[in-house]
Amino acid sequence: xxxxxxxxxxxxxxxxxxxxxxxxxxxxxxxxxxxxxxxxxxxxxxxxxxxxxxxxxxxxxxxxxxxxxxxxxxxxxxxxxxxxxxxxxxxxxxxxxxxxxxxxxxxxxxxxxxxxxxxxxxxxxxxxxxxxxxxxxxxxxxxxxxxxxxxxxxxxxxxxxxxxxxxxxxxxxxxxxxxxxxxxxxxxxxxxxxxxxxxxxxxxxxxxxxxxxxxxxxxxxxxxxxxxxxxxxxxxxxxxxxxxxxxxxxxxxxxxxxxxxxxxxxxxxxxxxxxxxxxxxxxxxxxxxxxxxxxxxxxxxxxxxxxxxxxxxxxxxxxxxxxxxxxxxxxxxxxxx
Amino acid sequence: xxxxxxxxxxxxxxxxxxxxxxxxxxxxxxxxxxxxxxxxxxxxxxxxxxxxxxxxxxxxxxxxxxxxxxxxxxxxxxxxxxxxxxxxxxxxxxxxxxxxxxxxxxxxxxxxxxxxxxxxxxxxxxxxxxxxxxxxxxxxxxxxxxxxxxxxxxxxxxxxxxxxxxxxxxxxxxxxxxxxxxxxxxxxxxxxxxxxxxxxxxxxxxxxxxxxxxxxxxxxxxxxxxxxxxxxxxxxxxxxxxxxxxxxxxxxxxxxxxxxxx
Numbered sequence: 001x002x003x004x005x006x007x008x009x010x011x012x013x014x015x016x017x018x019x020x021x022x023x024x025x026x027x028x029x030x031x032x033x034x035x036x037x038x039x040x041x042x043x044x045x046x047x048x049x050x051x052x053x054x055x056x057x058x059x060x061x062x063x064x065x066x067x068x069x070x071x072x073x074x075x076x077x078x079x080x081x082x083x084x085x086x087x088x089x090x091x092x093x094x095x096x097x098x099x100x101x102x103x104x105x106x107x108x109x110x111x112x113x114x115x116x117x118x119x120x121x122x123x124x125x126x127x128x129x130x131x132x133x134x135x136x137x138x139x140x141x142x143x144x145x146x147x148x149x150x151x152x153x154x155x156x157x158x159x160x161x162x163x164x165x166x167x168x169x170x171x172x173x174x175x176x177x178x179x180x181x182x183x184x185x186x187x188x189x190x191x192x193x194x195x196x197x198x199x200x201x202x203x204x205x206x207x208x209x210x211x212x213x214x215x216x217x218x219x220x221x222x223x224x225x226x227x228x229x230x231x232x233x234x235x236x237x238x239x240x241x242x243x244x245x246x247x248x249x250x251x252x253x254x255x256x257x258x259x260x261x262x263x264x265x266x267x268x269x270x271x272x273x274x275x276x277x278x279x280x281x282x283x284x285x286x287x288x289x290x291x292x293x294x295x296x297x298x299x300x301x302x303x304x305x306x307x308x309x310x311x312x313x314x315x316x317x318x319x320x321x322x323x324x325x326x327x328x329x330x331x332x333x334x335x336x337x
Numbered sequence: 338x339x340x341x342x343x344x345x346x347x348x349x350x351x352x353x354x355x356x357x358x359x360x361x362x363x364x365x366x367x368x369x370x371x372x373x374x375x376x377x378x379x380x381x382x383x384x385x386x387x388x389x390x391x392x393x394x395x396x397x398x399x400x401x402x403x404x405x406x407x408x409x410x411x412x413x414x415x416x417x418x419x420x421x422x423x424x425x426x427x428x429x430x431x432x433x434x435x436x437x438x439x440x441x442x443x444x445x446x447x448x449x450x451x452x453x454x455x456x457x458x459x460x461x462x463x464x465x466x467x468x469x470x471x472x473x474x475x476x477x478x479x480x481x482x483x484x485x486x487x488x489x490x491x492x493x494x495x496x497x498x499x500x501x502x503x504x505x506x507x508x509x510x511x512x513x514x515x516x517x518x519x520x521x522x523x524x525x526x527x528x529x530x531x532x533x534x535x536x537x538x539x540x541x542x543x544x545x546x547x548x549x550x551x552x553x554x555x556x557x558x559x560x561x562x563x564x565x566x567x568x569x570x571x572x573x574x575x576x577x578x579x580x581x582x583x584x585x586x587x588x589x590x591x592x593x594x595x596x597x598x599x
Contacts, residue, residue, distance in 0.1 A: 027418070049353035056537060070488060072355040073436060076347070077418065080437045088441075164392025171396040175403040179452065186453040189476050194453075247480065259482065266442050266481070273449065 005055075009064070012051050016071060019044035023074050045075035098275030099318045101268040102239065105246045112241030115196050116234075119203020124211035126204075137208035147216035154221075154294045170288030177280045181236055185243035185273045192248025199241045206234070224300030227307025229287035235314055236276045236283065243272040279314075286310075343472055344541045345484060347436035354537050357436055357486045359473040360429035362464065365485055369460070371423030376406050407448060415444045428488045431478075443481040450477030506569060507577045514581055516559035521582045525554060529579045536572075548572040 022041045026033055033041060052068040102109065126133050138144055145153075180198075187194025213222040250265035251258065290303070344356040383401060387394030413421040419431035419439055431447070433439055454463030454475045463475035472484060507514050529551050536544055552571035555561075555578050569577070 046351065046353070049349070049351070049355065052355060053353070053537070066358070069355045069357075072353070073347070073357055073432075073486070074488075076349055076355070076436050077432060077438055080349075164396075167392055167396040168399065171399040175399055179403065182449055183452045186450050186476075186480075189450065189453060189480050262480070262482065266446055270442055270445050270449075274445075 005064070008051075008055070015044055015047055016051075016068070019048055019071055019075060023071070023078060026078055041075065042079055045072065045079060048072055048075065093271070094275065094278060095317075097271045098278075099320060101271035102242065102275070102318050105242055105268060105272075108245035108249065109238060109242040111245050112195075112199055112238045115199040115241065116203040116206075116238055119200040119205075120207030120210070121203075122200075123204035123207030125207075127208040127211045128215060134208070134212065137204060138212070143209055143212075147213045147218045147221075151218050151221045151294075154225075155296070166288045166292070169292075170284045173287050174281050174284035177233060177236070177284060178277045181240035181276045181280060182273060184237065184240040185247070185269065185276070188244030188247030188269070189251065190248070191251055192245050195241050195244025195248060198244075199237070202237050220300045220304075221294070223307070224294065224298075224303035225291055227304050228291045228310070229283045229307075231307040231311035232279050232283035232286065232314065235311070236279050239272055239276045239279075243269045243276070246272070345434070345436075345472055345486075346540065349436075355436075356541070357432070357484060360427070360485045360487050362467055362473065364427045364429055364487070365467075365473075368421065368423035368427040368429060371426055372409070372421050375422055376409060379409075380405060410448045410451075411444050414439060414448070415441055424485075429485055430488060431483050431485050434482045434484055439483060443483055447477035447481035447483050450475075450480055453477075505577045505580055506565060507574075507581055510562060510565065513559050513561065513565075517555070517578055517581055520558045521555075521578065525551075525558075526579065526582050529555075529575050530583070533576060533579060544572065548575050551575045 019041065022033065022037060022044065025031055026041075048068055048071050052065065052072060055065060055068065123137055127137055135144060142150065184195055184198040187198060210222065210226075213219065246265050247262075247269050250261040290298075290306070294300070343359045345359065346354060346356050348354050380398075380402060383405075384394075384398050387397050387401075390397070410421060414431055417425075420429075424430055431439060431444075433443065451463075454460055454466070454477055456462045460475075463477070466479070467473045467475045470479065474484065478484060507517070532547055532551060536547075539547060548571040552574045555574060556566075561574070566574075
């Protein structure tokens, strides 16, 4: 050994203990350090780092090294904390940041639309060309029925669900759809491949259902049943896909700028995924309390018009240009350290 | 159990270097289990309260079952310096890959990505990813650029514990010590000494590689007993050999300079 560790510990221990005590005090809830104490914390942190450096070079005492590294990493966390934690303004975030992020990554949205559209064409085409493939393309019980039979059955019922049952149905739809959208967006971590597969499979399902009902001449029922909630749900599937592709694009390539791209993409990913979650709450309510009511209680024209109006409103909401995108991004990055 | 090879070197803005030790999968799993049972307890208590409201209560339970775990993890990690109750009990915490505090966006991303890490069930994707990654990160950590690290605060320095560690074990083998003193070439000694001085410039993996190679070179000069190789890491062997040789040469130099004076 090149230094005497015993003497070294005896000399430095009081400072390490003082640093440890300051960190302990700082971590207690509601307790803050004074300016003098914060300055002392910084001085002790620099001193401990120098001690560690000396110890590493001239001696090998693994436990002592780790002890000092623990002290220093905690001091580092305390000293280099976030400069500010901006207050979260929900309405500003939903009305500005969410649409701003959607607009900024328009190409990712177009790509999501392309995959979803391809799936829909594939699903519809397969069902029309190979009707025997219906059980594979549409794996849900009530959708596997003959469309005309289902329409008759739905129209015979005066009230499909009681009001409390509709509430439970709505909460199930909200949580399930949000889960699916989060998964679809997060699968962007597979360089967008998982997201593309999710979009294709959802497109296949929708295309097959639409082709099935249109071929049976039940277009009016389909529009009245699907448009009220689908006008929000389907754009949400596309937006989740957009978020996934934003993430995937940031991860593509092995260059040194990947970390920077990822750091820049994450706030937009969160704005889009979060916006989808909010929209899906509304879609769940509409699907449970409105979409399940059919003629003669509720004319299909009214339901279809409601759905179309909702879709138009959503498009205007997402494409309104009240705030420049660049300034939104600056605000979005405010929580970076 | 701390894995030296997984350690992440952090350089602060002042140029100070320290390492963070990623938490092992076992501790992370136990922390997850603790959080799971805590949330289950909380949800069951809420369910009892919500049972009063019949159908509305049931609807709220469904929503809470989805929202509460997410809110719990996000709120705890954001407000409690990267810790949940489970992580606190297991002595681990989440931090930025640069060793700093987490931004809200990072906390949100790493927790939203649990949906993928959980696939196809029981965190299989997350565990495979953490097993493959050099710093034990699951997909959520990779996307959010975060690390789950050990707190390393249980051991306290004391003189007696240090004495056990810093004794030069090579002195217990006089023949080996003699051979090293006599046969260690000056070039290899300088190389060992320079490697020790510049060790902080190397990554953890490079340190292991360099000191393993130097230790092997020393073993070529003088065969080391198996029990010594089993107990001493390669870097410690190099340090002890350098201390032994430097002390010997220092003594020889001082005695020869003394002789010349006479």
